[in-house]
Amino acid sequence: MSDEYKNNFVVLTDEEGNEKEFEHIDTLEDGGTMYMAFIPAELSLEEEAEVVILKIVEEDGEELLATVDDDDENLRIYNLFMDRLEDMYEAPEFDDD
Numbered sequence: 001m002s003d004e005y006k007n008n009f010v011v012l013t014d015e016e017g018n019e020k021e022f023e024h025i026d027t028l029e030d031g032g033t034m035y036m037a038f039i040p041a042e043l044s045l046e047e048e049a050e051v052v053i054l055k056i057v058e059e060d061g062e063e064l065l066a067t068v069d070d071d072d073e074n075l076r077i078y079n080l081f082m083d084r085l086e087d088m089y090e091a092p093e094f095d096d097d
Helices: 073-091
Strands: 009-013 019-030 031-041 052-059 062-067
Touching: 019 073, 031 062, 052 073
Parallel strands: none
Antiparallel strands: 009 019, 019 031, 031 052, 052 062
């Protein structure tokens, strides 16, 4: 994989050509496909984080990030990421002994 995927921040371009900086928050593999989750790099406290899920595809021998066009696949992968994030940020339990 190229070095551009190793940074925590990446500039993504939408269908209209607008560029926006995102922070890479997690990567997971499911069914032989690698998926990456991103949130906007700049968020105010009032904003809810938009999670962008992209998958790594190979085209002409080069790895690229592609949108997940299938709604069922996108929802399934989103839920996997959310479960992982909840596990990572779950508060520790303390004994009352």
